[in-house]
Amino acid sequence: MNESLYLPRIAVLKDKIAETPDTVTFTFGLPEGGNLNNIPGQCLQLTIFGYGEAPISITSSPTEKDCFQLCVRDVGNVTKALHKLEIGDKIGVRGPWGNGFPIEELKGKNAVFIAGGLGLAPLRSLINYIADNRRDYGKVWILSGARTPKDHLFKWEWDRWSKIDGFEVLTTVDRGDDTWTGNVGVVGSLLYKTDIQVENTMVFICGPPIMFHFVTMDLAKLGFKDDMILSTLERHMKCGVGKCGHCNVGSKYVCMDGPVFTYAEMKKQPGAL
Amino acid sequence: MKRLFKEDVASFVRELKRSYKVAAPQERDGEYAFDFVEDEDKVVLDYPSTILPIKKFFFPPEEIILEYDLSDKEEIKFKSEPKADEICILGAHPCDINALIRFDMVYLDDKFDPFYKKRREHALIIGVYCTHPSESCFCGSMGTDRVEDGYDLMLIDGGDEYGVEIGSEKGDRIVNSMDIFKDGKDIERPKLEGFIRGVETDDLPELMLKKYESDLWNDFGEKCLGCGKCVLVCPTCFCYNVVDDIGLDGKNGERKRIWDGCVLTDFTLVAGGFNFRKDRTSRLKQRILHKFSYFDDKYGVSGCTGCGRCINVCPADIDCTRVINLLRSESK
Numbered sequence: 001m002n003e004s005l006y007l008p009r010i011a012v013l014k015d016k017i018a019e020t021p022d023t024v025t026f027t028f029g030l031p032e033g034g035n036l037n038n039i040p041g042q043c044l045q046l047t048i049f050g051y052g053e054a055p056i057s058i059t060s061s062p063t064e065k066d067c068f069q070l071c072v073r074d075v076g077n078v079t080k081a082l083h084k085l086e087i088g089d090k091i092g093v094r095g096p097w098g099n100g101f102p103i104e105e106l107k108g109k110n111a112v113f114i115a116g117g118l119g120l121a122p123l124r125s126l127i128n129y130i131a132d133n134r135r136d137y138g139k140v141w142i143l144s145g146a147r148t149p150k151d152h153l154f155k156w157e158w159d160r161w162s163k164i165d166g167f168e169v170l171t172t173v174d175r176g177d178d179t180w181t182g183n184v185g186v187v188g189s190l191l192y193k194t195d196i197q198v199e200n201t202m203v204f205i206c207g208p209p210i211m212f213h214f215v216t217m218d219l220a221k222l223g224f225k226d227d228m229i230l231s232t233l234e235r236h237m238k239c240g241v242g243k244c245g246h247c248n249v250g251s252k253y254v255c256m257d258g259p260v261f262t263y264a265e266m267k268k269q270p271g272a273l
Numbered sequence: 274m275k276r277l278f279k280e281d282v283a284s285f286v287r288e289l290k291r292s293y294k295v296a297a298p299q300e301r302d303g304e305y306a307f308d309f310v311e312d313e314d315k316v317v318l319d320y321p322s323t324i325l326p327i328k329k330f331f332f333p334p335e336e337i338i339l340e341y342d343l344s345d346k347e348e349i350k351f352k353s354e355p356k357a358d359e360i361c362i363l364g365a366h367p368c369d370i371n372a373l374i375r376f377d378m379v380y381l382d383d384k385f386d387p388f389y390k391k392r393r394e395h396a397l398i399i400g401v402y403c404t405h406p407s408e409s410c411f412c413g414s415m416g417t418d419r420v421e422d423g424y425d426l427m428l429i430d431g432g433d434e435y436g437v438e439i440g441s442e443k444g445d446r447i448v449n450s451m452d453i454f455k456d457g458k459d460i461e462r463p464k465l466e467g468f469i470r471g472v473e474t475d476d477l478p479e480l481m482l483k484k485y486e487s488d489l490w491n492d493f494g495e496k497c498l499g500c501g502k503c504v505l506v507c508p509t510c511f512c513y514n515v516v517d518d519i520g521l522d523g524k525n526g527e528r529k530r531i532w533d534g535c536v537l538t539d540f541t542l543v544a545g546g547f548n549f550r551k552d553r554t555s556r557l558k559q560r561i562l563h564k565f566s567y568f569d570d571k572y573g574v575s576g577c578t579g580c581g582r583c584i585n586v587c588p589a590d591i592d593c594t595r596v597i598n599l600l601r602s603e604s605k
């Protein structure tokens with residue numbers, strides 16, 4: 001194809017689901033129908049015309065045939081403009097880009113998902129992919145932590161997930177409130193609240209760097225090997241196509257070689273952790 | 274071997290200007306710089322080194338990569354169309370041709386940059402072998418004082434004349450269609466001698482990684498002003514920032530890319546104020562490691578061509594050859 005890689009395609013806003021006071025899940029459709037053919041864990045460059053571009057993970061699974069979803073926190077210029085859009089408004093997208101999660105390698109294995117805050121957004125694409133291809137995958141544990149009960153994302157998915165055969169959902173908050181009757185404590189503590197199998201299990205972590213730091217210590221204690229622990233790296237990104245240099249980490253480019261890396265790979269790249 | 278007499282260079286440039294916009298080294302305030310040629314007599318092919326590299330002809334300091342028209346809400350129109358003049362770069366040294374080859378590795382991969390590609394396809398490269406290194410050059414260590422490809426023609430200084438090496442079909446056509454090129458004896462490529470600076474390149478990428486935690490980095494990092502001059506003048510620095518601009522009526526927008534550099538404070542700053550390389554040392558380390566280790570790991574050649582420009586321009590006297598040599602002696 002000879003088309004410029006800087007040319008976005010149009011998508012139309014179809015639905016908004018408020019997750020937290022500052023985070024919304026947006027559902028988009030493509031005028032030509034279909035979805036983005038994304039691999040779970042891939043990202044895109046989102047354009048709000050007149051404001052700019054920002055890298056965002058695709059939170060929907062490609063098994064969702066007629067739309068794609070982005071779960072976005074309002075933090076600045078582009079994300080604020082996105083939150084102001086109304087149903088029917090248009091955005092631009094480039095991508096999907098990145099390697100995505102290893103859905104082939106995971107076949108026949110169990111999966112543990114450990115999410116901190118917004119980190120559940122990228123993980124959800126794989127969780128729903130497994131749910132829709134249930135027979136190909138083993139057991140699934142979803143551990144999700146948030147600062148307070150109102151900071152939890154995708155609460156509307158919890159019920160559906162926990163009813164799927166072989167799925168277990170555990171949630172926690174750093175600080176509870178009157179409505180919260182569940183766990184209180186860091187997300188890593190959930191690892192000890194259930195019987196997680198270490199053999200034949202891959203772990204997917206997404207969340208703030210500090211959470212990653214402590215969770216990997218817990219996982220090592222439980223006996224997980226570095227090459228069975230996967231996460232995504234977040235960096236400043238401008239192009240998504242290996243040119244602008246902003247996402248460079250050691251000899252890797254997060255936009256081309258990532259965003260998904262094993263813990264073993266991260267340890268090899270200076271400045272990754 | 275064909276040859277070109279030095280007294281014919283100006284006529285040759287005049288001839289080239291009929292088909293190309295010709296950029297060549299010319300004197301500017303006692304230094305040399307590549308500029309489009311107005312006066313053919315001002316072209317200087319025997320020069321030490323230019324202050325800026327030739328990357329600006331392929332990757333301008335600022336350019337529009339996307340235009341959009343929002344006047345019709347139903348149908349947003351975009352344009353991302355590269356344009357390029359036929360240009361000729363005359364008088365590039367081997368180090369700068371080697372830099373272009375490195376730029377190609379990044380910008381012409383399977384996700385090629387259409388703007389860069391178009392300009393590359395419309396450019397004629399006529400190089401000239403350098404005859405005497407300047408004080409800050411160390412291409413002799415980097416192996417970039419030689420070129421085997423990446424040019425259409427290469428001129429070899431032979432006193433009153435240049436011997437002409439042909440590097441492409443395009444080059445062959447030029448040489449054989451202009452009477453200005455005469456038959457002559459073979460002239461040997463010059464052997465560069467008298468380097469003041471140098472580095473040992475054996476296992477350099479590995480050595481740099483091994484010395485990642487060395488305290489020595491702080492000595493240099495603390496001096497760095499983060500001015501970005503080293504990145505600006507580097508022929509292989511390709512990083513850019515992107516900004517969107519919209520007209521006052523809100524109907525027309527454009528997306529521009531602008532040269533950027535990893536030594537600048539905000540390069541890795543993300544929303545919420547988190548900066549992955551927040552201190553000067555980690556930023557300087559990125560620049561030097563990217564050149565001498567990461568690039569090599571990814572592409573199999575060093576990202577530095579030893580042109581010496583960053584050494585020349587640095588207001589804090591930071592010299593990458595000194596950094597490397599100190600790190601090496603530390604590990605011995």
Ligand SMILES: Cc1cc2nc3c(=O)[nH]c(=O)nc-3n(C[C@H](O)[C@H](O)[C@H](O)COP(=O)(O)OP(=O)(O)OC[C@H]3O[C@@H](n4cnc5c(N)ncnc54)[C@H](O)[C@@H]3O)c2cc1C
Nearest residue numbers: 054055056057071072073076077078079235236237543544
């Ligand atoms: C791989 C990846 C996946 C992401 N997925 C999501 C997601 O699913 N949901 C979500 O809400 N956020 C996600 N982010 C973060 C999101 O990209 C930033 O919040 C967003 O770029 C902020 O842009 P802004 O214009 O609103 O903010 P501003 O602060 O106004 O932006 C300032 C500039 O910094 C850049 N920038 C700021 N923060 C980041 C960042 N974290 N990464 C890259 N560039 C940044 C912006 O492009 C912009 O040019 C992701 C980031 C990365 C790298």
Ligand code: SF4
Nearest residue numbers: 497498500501503587
């Ligand atoms: S030119 Fe020197 S002072 Fe300026 S950013 Fe580069 S190394 Fe630092």
Ligand code: SF4
Nearest residue numbers: 507577578580581583
């Ligand atoms: S790092 Fe310095 S010496 Fe090496 S190519 Fe760049 S400017 Fe030239």
Ligand code: SF4
Nearest residue numbers: 510511512534535563
């Ligand atoms: S040295 Fe820095 S600015 Fe230059 S290409 Fe490498 S990362 Fe980009």
Ligand code: FES
Nearest residue numbers: 240243244245255
């Ligand atoms: S985002 Fe530009 S190189 Fe990765």
